Each structure stands twice: as structure tokens, then as C-alpha cells.
Amino acid sequence: xxxxxxxxxxxxxxxxxxxxxxxxxxxxxxxxxxxxxxxxxxxxxxxxxxxxxxxxxxxxxxxxxxxxxxxxxxxxxxxxxxxxxxxxxxxxxxxxxxxxxxxxxxxxxxxxxxxxxxxxxxxxxxxxxxxxxxxxxxxxxxxxxxxxxxxxxxxxxxxxxxxxxxxxxxxxxxxxxxxxxxxxxxxxxxxxxxxxxxxxxxxxxxxxxxxxxxxxxxxxxxxxxxxxxxxxxxxxxxxxxxxxxxxxxxxxxxxxxxxxxxxxxxxxxxxxxxxxxxxxxxxxxxxxxxxxxxxxxxxxxxxxxxxxxxxxxxxxxxxxxxxxxxxxxxxxxxxxxxxxxxxxxxxxxxxxxxxxxxxxxxxxxxxxxxxxxxxxxxxxxxxxxxxxxxxxxxxxxxxxxxxxxxxxxxxxxxxxxxxxxxxxxxxxxxxxx
Amino acid sequence: xxxxxxxxxxxxxxxxxxxxxxxxxxxxxxxxxxxxxxxxxxxxxxxxxxxxxxxxxxxxxxxxxxxxxxxxxxxxxxxxxxxxxxxxxxxxxxxxxxxxxxxxxxxxxxxxxxxxxxxxxxxxxxxxxxxxxxxxxxxxxxxxxxxxxxxxxxxxxxxxxxxxxxxxxxxxxxxxxxxxxxxxxxxxxxxxxxxxxxxxxxxxxxxxxxxxxxxxxxxxxxxxxxxxxxxxxxxxxxxxxxxxxxxxxxxxxxxxxxxxxxxxxxxxxxxxxxxxxxxxxxxxxxxxxxxxxxxxxxxxxxxxxxxxxxxxxxxxxxxxxxxxxxxxxxxxxxxxxxxxxxxxxxxxxxxxxxxxxxxxxxxxxxxxxxxxxxxxxxxxxxxxxxxxxxxxxxxxxxxxxxxxxxxxxxxxxxxxxxxxxxxxxxxxxxxxx
Numbered sequence: 001x002x003x004x005x006x007x008x009x010x011x012x013x014x015x016x017x018x019x020x021x022x023x024x025x026x027x028x029x030x031x032x033x034x035x036x037x038x039x040x041x042x043x044x045x046x047x048x049x050x051x052x053x054x055x056x057x058x059x060x061x062x063x064x065x066x067x068x069x070x071x072x073x074x075x076x077x078x079x080x081x082x083x084x085x086x087x088x089x090x091x092x093x094x095x096x097x098x099x100x101x102x103x104x105x106x107x108x109x110x111x112x113x114x115x116x117x118x119x120x121x122x123x124x125x126x127x128x129x130x131x132x133x134x135x136x137x138x139x140x141x142x143x144x145x146x147x148x149x150x151x152x153x154x155x156x157x158x159x160x161x162x163x164x165x166x167x168x169x170x171x172x173x174x175x176x177x178x179x180x181x182x183x184x185x186x187x188x189x190x191x192x193x194x195x196x197x198x199x200x201x202x203x204x205x206x207x208x209x210x211x212x213x214x215x216x217x218x219x220x221x222x223x224x225x226x227x228x229x230x231x232x233x234x235x236x237x238x239x240x241x242x243x244x245x246x247x248x249x250x251x252x253x254x255x256x257x258x259x260x261x262x263x264x265x266x267x268x269x270x271x272x273x274x275x276x277x278x279x280x281x282x283x284x285x286x287x288x289x290x291x292x293x294x295x296x297x298x299x300x301x302x303x304x305x306x307x308x309x310x311x312x313x314x315x316x317x318x319x320x321x322x323x324x325x326x327x328x329x330x331x332x333x334x335x336x337x338x339x340x341x342x343x344x345x346x347x348x349x350x351x352x353x354x355x356x357x358x359x360x361x362x363x364x365x366x367x368x369x370x371x372x373x374x375x376x377x378x379x380x381x382x383x384x385x386x387x388x389x390x391x392x393x394x395x396x397x398x399x400x401x402x403x404x405x406x407x408x409x410x411x412x413x414x415x416x417x418x419x420x421x422x423x424x425x426x427x428x429x430x431x432x433x
Numbered sequence: 434x435x436x437x438x439x440x441x442x443x444x445x446x447x448x449x450x451x452x453x454x455x456x457x458x459x460x461x462x463x464x465x466x467x468x469x470x471x472x473x474x475x476x477x478x479x480x481x482x483x484x485x486x487x488x489x490x491x492x493x494x495x496x497x498x499x500x501x502x503x504x505x506x507x508x509x510x511x512x513x514x515x516x517x518x519x520x521x522x523x524x525x526x527x528x529x530x531x532x533x534x535x536x537x538x539x540x541x542x543x544x545x546x547x548x549x550x551x552x553x554x555x556x557x558x559x560x561x562x563x564x565x566x567x568x569x570x571x572x573x574x575x576x577x578x579x580x581x582x583x584x585x586x587x588x589x590x591x592x593x594x595x596x597x598x599x600x601x602x603x604x605x606x607x608x609x610x611x612x613x614x615x616x617x618x619x620x621x622x623x624x625x626x627x628x629x630x631x632x633x634x635x636x637x638x639x640x641x642x643x644x645x646x647x648x649x650x651x652x653x654x655x656x657x658x659x660x661x662x663x664x665x666x667x668x669x670x671x672x673x674x675x676x677x678x679x680x681x682x683x684x685x686x687x688x689x690x691x692x693x694x695x696x697x698x699x700x701x702x703x704x705x706x707x708x709x710x711x712x713x714x715x716x717x718x719x720x721x722x723x724x725x726x727x728x729x730x731x732x733x734x735x736x737x738x739x740x741x742x743x744x745x746x747x748x749x750x751x752x753x754x755x756x757x758x759x760x761x762x763x764x765x766x767x768x769x770x771x772x773x774x775x776x777x778x779x780x781x782x783x784x785x786x787x788x789x790x791x792x793x794x795x796x797x798x799x800x801x802x803x804x805x806x807x808x809x810x811x812x813x814x815x816x817x818x819x820x821x822x823x824x825x826x827x828x829x830x831x832x833x834x835x836x837x838x839x840x841x842x843x844x845x846x847x848x849x850x851x852x853x854x855x856x857x858x859x860x861x862x863x864x865x866x
Contacts (some may be wrong), residue, residue, distance in 0.1 A: 256864035326588035384860030427817030429682035431689035
């Protein structure tokens with residue numbers, strides 16, 4: 001589709017040119033072999049180690065600019081140190097070691113007329129990644145996009161601009177040193193929100209947009225974008241503890257899903273407990289989590305059990321409000337509801353889940369299979385923690401994010417998920433009768 | 434995401450209720466086995482044959498309501514007859530005969546901690562199909578959606594309302610006769626465009642919208658929809674005739690791609706001819722297509738060759754205007770441009786192609802492989818006609834349309850393409866360390 005059809009307001013000329021260069025570079029990337037791509041990734045990894053002082057100094061600048069009132073969690077996400085740089089380097093080397101998804105043949109058939117058909121993976125083209133705060137996203141996103149043959153524009157938050165700038169310069173040099181066009185990526189340093197709006201209308205320049213950040217960023221991109229989105233939305237994850245659950249396992253798994261790292265999207269928000277076991281299970285779960293400082297938001301039935309069985313914990317229990325069932329607490333707060341049976345648990349998850357990760361703890365094969373078949377989420381677990389939904393854990397070589405949408409990709413977005421299968425037909429002059 | 438977050442203006446209550454029923458029905462469909470689904474399809478097929486008089490009478494009503502001035506092609510698309518009904522029945526039986534994609538295992542792995550992971554196909558949920566004129570879309574879309582476990586809302590054009598209504602009634606009865614809830618589909622008979630706008634904001638009710646029709650419908654849906662789209666956009670298809678082409682084959686394939694059925698999306702709009710063979714090839718192509726009445730829109734070089742070599746055809750040649758290279762003529766009009774080499778052909782296709790179907794005619798393996806690797810389209814052919822891009826031809830059991838987008842599906846949209854792979858994890862109490 002030509003630009004004139006799709007774009008109303010004009011982009012600043014420099015930005016337009018950068019995206020046009022990105023688009024040309026994406027054509028060259030389609031042809032680039034795995035060896036060259038791995039060489040670039042390895043060279044960037046070397047440069048990160050060699051120039052770690054420069055990166056850390058830029059990061060110190062960003063940190064110094066933060067207002068005093070900045071939340072510690074936010075400051076922590078922005079902070080780099082030697083250990084985090086080493087993890088970034090390790091991640092680059094892992095992506096280099098993974099097989100190149102481009103050209104992978106997914107299906108082959110020969111039609112009755114002799115036409116040979118193959119379904120083959122190809123890059124998506126130009127990816128526009130909009131992210132908040134964490135500067136390690138720069139290398140993670142670039143490496144996955146590049147290895148899967150895509151050009152990428154990166155637009156981070158203004159808080160991390162010095163760190164991101166140092167990384168962009170280092171990446172550009174490493175790519176150039178390998179004899180490649182540095183226009184395979186574009187690190188934006190213009191943080192104007194209106195500019196992002198204009199870009200989100202340019203489906204002639206951008207094949208897919210990937211927002212990674214809070215609810216407001218996602219909602220903004222979803223409203224504005226005229227091109228497809230790979231959405232890394234929130235995780236409102238449940239675990240249903242069935243009447244036939246192994247109690248010790250249920251306590252261990254729910255505790256892990258809730259308290260091991262409560263600030264991430266695959267952590268648990270709501271535990272649903274079968275009424276027949278609630279009196280035994282809830283006190284045990286309370287005892288296992290009490291040292292973490294967990295706060296409970298309970299329905300009336302759960303509240304009365306806990307108040308009766310663990311009166312000393314009274315300060316930690318509250319009556320849940322209607323909004324709690326739809327709230328991603330992202331902290332040491334857990335919703336708890338008692339349900340009569342599996343059907344009631346399924347209905348609750350269908351209504352309140354965010355299609356991310358859901359689990360059932362049960363000894364019943366029948367109930368587990370029904371749960372796994374029916375729950376409409378990216379990952380559905382039986383007797384395991386929701387915390388496993390992760391690109392590295394799944395062996396996908398990192399992730400651009402975790403998709404809660406249904407089209408194109410669900411769950412961790414790895415190399416393969418940044419490609420698209422095309423049909424390749426090879427004939428001897430076949431025509432359609 | 435809850436409704437309150439996503440919806441501003443309210444839907445009429447009856448419509449809201451119908452979509453809520455559709456959503457509940459989609460949960461039941463996830464569990465429905467292949468046998469039951471096939472029974473329903475077969476029962477509908479029987480009913481179409483048995484009640485063909487009723488359907489044809491309703492169709493006659495629709496046709497009688499058309500204004501005198503209606504274009505013959507439009508009237509033809511709306512018209513049903515016994516032969517077309519039989520084709521619809523045959524299509525229903527073919528879909529019933531195809532394997533059920535739901536539950537298909539795409540990948541299996543066991544993590545080092547013993548957690549078993551499977552990637553399994555599941556239905557998308559609720560599909561909203563908006564189509565124009567052709568009433569056979571009702572059964573084709575319903576059968577593919579239903580067999581792949583999806584609930585579907587169908588909203589056709591008001592011109593076909595009597596025919597569609599007859600089909601909806603028959604489908605509802607057949608589904609009920611099989612003991613199933615007829616709410617697995619919703620045949621809308623409200624043709625208010627504002628209502629469609631309101632629905633396109635309701636991502637809480639609709640998982641994916643599929644527009645099938647002209648440029649204006651697609652643009653409208655793309656602008657309004659807050660949920661993902663499977664886009665059946667236009668086909669601006671090219672064939673590049675290389676210097677190393679077999680001339681007779683090139684003439685046969687290009688003629689087929691252009692004139693065999695010029696009104697469809699996989700027909701050819703532009704032939705690109707290598708300059709070294711143009712003087713020999715163009716007159717031969719002219720001779721092969723002249724009886725069809727084909728009109729040529731040529732660049733200057735092609736025009737002067739044709740005027741010199743085939744002066745008697747002068748009335749059929751015109752200088753191409755800039756807009757022609759971006760125009761889907763959908764008729765007996767062909768663009769023709771002479772290019773210096775493969776790179777120029779690739780650049781032209783990259784700029785003007787609609788990512789649908791593209792072809793190269795050449796005897797060179799090297800050039801063919803480069804063309805197939807680089808051209809960014811849903812289907813890329815070597816020595817074959819672009820007309821093959823079709824769900825039935827590809828053995829996919831029909832199609833909901835042909836996608837020109839890159840995310841989720843490219844090319845024909847069959848049963849598998851109406852599913853989404855989820856991750857299913859089965860453990861023995863694994864937790865994340």
C-alpha cells in the first residue's frame with residue numbers, strides 16, 4: 001500500500017528517512033546467512049564486555065537524573081552493573097547459538113499437477129519496539145530481531161536515554177566492523193509521544209509493533225496502531241487447587257507461583273480452592289507464605305476459615321472487593337476464592353483471566369485434561385507453577401515478551417515467533433485449468 | 434480485559450446478548466469432538482439439498498430487489514442456482530472429511546526439571562466475519578469456523594438478506610436437531626454500519642474480525658477494529674519473465690495468470706519483462722492474449738516494441754500512468770514494464786506488490802531461488818501461474834479468504850489457520866527455583 005493512502009500527518013524528514021533506510025535494510029537481511037548474523041552478535045557481545053565502563057558511566061548519568069522520589073523498584077529496573085552486563089552478554093551468545101529460523105521448511109507437498117509447494121519461515125520485515133525503562137531490552141530485542149532476519153526500530157523510555165545511546169553506538173560500530181549496513185536497526189532518541197502516534201499510522205514503513213510496558217502504553221498502542229501488534233499484556237494468572245490435589249504439592253506450587261517473584265507477569269494473582277479441602281488447605285498455605293509478608297484478599301468463605309483457623313494472622317486477611325479479581329497486584333498480595341467445583345473455577349478463569357498462564361493442581365487425570373483442554377490461555381499447567389512461562393525456560397532462546405493475544409503467537413515470543421511462514425511454489429509451467 | 438475498560442458507546446441490548454451467547458457457546462465448542470462437528474456439517478449439507486427450493490426462492494427475492502442498473506458481475510455474484518447449491522454442499526462435505534485441527538500437537542519437549550511441554554492447537558474463540566454480496570460465504574465461513582471449534586457471527590451485505598436469512602434458519606434447525614446449542618453462530622440481520630463500528634470496539638466479545646470485500650470495507654475495519662484482523666486484502670500480483678525463461682512456458686503461464694479469471698485476487702496485474710527478451714516475448718504474449726480482448730498499459734519501452742511489432746493492435750496499447758502500477762484492475766487490463774535485470778524486478782515488486790502472489794519464469798535455478806527467498810509475499814512461484822493461491826488448490830479444505838498480512842497467517846485461510854497454538858504443561862509439582 002503506498003504511503004499516500006495511509007498517512008495523513010507528515011513525519012519529520014529525518015525520522016522518515018531513518019525508517020526508509022530500515023525498510024531497505026530489511027530486504028538485505030532476508031538474504032543474510034546465519035554465519036554472518038552470529039558473527040555480528042558475537043562481536044556485540046565482545047564490545048559490551050570491552051566497553052562496559054562506558055556503558056556503566058552512561059547508566060550512572062541516567063540514574064543521577066532520576067528524581068529523589070523515584071520508586072526503588074523503578075530505579076532497580078534501570079540500573080546496570082557488571083553482573084547484569086554479563087547476563088546480557090550471555091544472552092547474546094545464547095541467541096547466536098540457536099538455529100536460524102529463516103528458511104526452515106514447515107510443510108512440503110506436491111499437488112496432483114506436479115507443482116511442489118513448501119511452507120517456509122521468512123522474516124516479518126520491520127519491527128517497531130516500544131519499551132519502558134529496562135535498558136537490557138535493547139540488546140535482547142535487537143538480537144532476537146536480527147537473528148530472525150528483521151530490521152528493528154527501538155524506542156525506549158527517556159529515563160534510560162544515556163544508557164540506550166551508549167548501547168546503540170556500540171551496536172552500530174560492531175555491525176559496521178562486520179561489513180554490514182548499521183541501518184539494520186534504528187535506536188530512536190526522540191521521545192516525543194506525538195511522533196510515536198504518527199509512526200503507528202505508517203503500515204507502509206512498519207510491519208509489526210511490539211509494545212512492552214504498562215497498561216497505559218499497551219492501550220495507547222492498541223488504539224493508535226494501524227499495523228499488527230504483538231502485545232505483551234498483563235498476566236492475571238490463577239491456580240485452581242482441586243479436591244483431589246496433593247496438599248503438600250499444592251502448597252509448594254502456589255507458594256512458588258505467588259511469592260518467588262511477585263512483580264512479574266507469570267506470577268499468580270488468584271488462588272481458587274475447592275470447598276471440600278479449603279479448611280485444611282488454607283491454613284497450610286498461610287503457614288507456608290506468612291514469612292514473605294503476603295496479604296490476602298479473600299471471599300467471605302475463605303475469610304471465615306482463615307479467621308477461625310489462623311486468628312493470629314488477622315491483620316493479613318481482607319475481604320476482597322469486586323475489582324480485586326481483575327487486578328494484577330504485581331506484589332505480595334493474593335486473591336483467594338473458594339469454588340464448589342471445577343466448572344466454577346473454569347468460569348472464574350474465563351471471566352477474569354488475562355489469557356496468560358493458568359494452572360490446576362489435582363491428582364485426577366480426567367479433571368486435568370478437561371482443564372488443559374478448556375482453559376483459553378497461552379500456557380496451561382497441571383501440577384506445576386505458572387512461573388515457567390518464559391522464553392528461556394521454554395528453550396526458545398529468550399523472548400521479545402510474552403504474548404497474551406491469540407493471533408500469530410501465544411506465550412513467549414522467541415526467534416521463530418518473529419518469522420512468518422510463506423508458501424513457495426516450484427513448477428514446470430503449471431497453469432490453472 | 435473487562436468490558437468497562439474497552440467499550441464506550443453501548444450496543445443495542447439484543448445484539449449484546451447475542452454476542453454474549455456466542456461467547457458462551459465458544460467455550461462449549463472447545464470441548465466438542467470431531468464426530469459431532471462432522472454430524473452437524475453433514476446434516477446442514479442434507480438440509481441444503483432438501484430445502485433448495487426455499488433457498489432459491491429467497492435468492493429470487495433478493496435478485497428482484499436489485500435496481501435495474503446493477504452491474505451484471507454483481508448480480509452474478511449474488512445469484513444462486515442448483516449447480517451452485519451443489520457446490521456448496523460438496524464444500525460442506527469436504528470440510529467434514531478433513532482432520533479436526535483442534536488438539537493437534539505441534540511440538541513436544543521435556544524440560545530438564547521433568548516438566549512436559551506440548552504446543553497444541555486450540556480454537557481462536559469468537560470470529561466476526563463481515564462480507565459482501567456472495568451468499569455462499571455463509572456456509573463456507575460457518576463450516577470452517579465450526580470445524581475449527583470457533584463460534585462465528587456473520588454479517589453479510591443487505592442485498593443478500595433474504596438468501597442469508599434462509600440459510601441461517603436452516604443452519605439453526607440442523608444444529609438444534611443434532612442436540613447442540615444453535616448459538617454457536619449468529620447470523621446478523623441488522624445492516625447498520627454504526628452497529629458494526631460499535632462491535633469493532635468490543636475485544637471483550639470478539640477475538641478476531643475477518644473482513645472480506647472491497648478496499649473500502651477493509652480500510653473501514655482496519656481503522657475501527659480494536660481486536661486482531663485477518664485481512665483479505667487485494668491482490669496486486671506480478672510475474673517476472675527473466676532473460677533465461679522458456680518463452681513458450683512464459684507465454685502460457687502469463688496468459689493463464691492474466692486472462693483465465695481476471696476478476697479474482699490471485700490473477701496477474703503486471704508483467705515485468707527482461708529487456709533482453711522483450712522484443713521476442715511481447716509480440717508472442719500479444720498473440721496469445723489478443724482473442725481475450727486484453728488491454729495493455731505499457732511503459733515507454735514496451736509500448737514502442739508493441740507498436741512496432743504489432744501495429745494492428747495499436748488500439749489495445751496505452752502508455753501506463755504512475756497510478757496503474759498500484760491499481761488492481763480486476764479485469765482484462767494488464768500492466769507491462771521492461772526491466773534491466775532481476776534486481777529491478779525485485780525492487781518493483783517490493784514497491785508495488787500487495788504481498789499476495791508473485792512469480793518468476795526462468796530456467797536459472799540461482800535466480801529462481803533468489804527470487805523465492807527475497808520476495809515478501811504470501812505465495813512465491815517459480816515457473817507456475819499465480820492463480821494457484823487458493824485454499825482448495827493447496828489442499829487446505831477451502832478458505833475463509835486469502836490473507837495478505839504477515840502475522841498469524843499468509844495466503845489461504847483454512848481450518849488450521851483458524852486455530853492458535855497454546856502451551857500445555859504437565860508436571861509433578863515443579864516450581865521455579
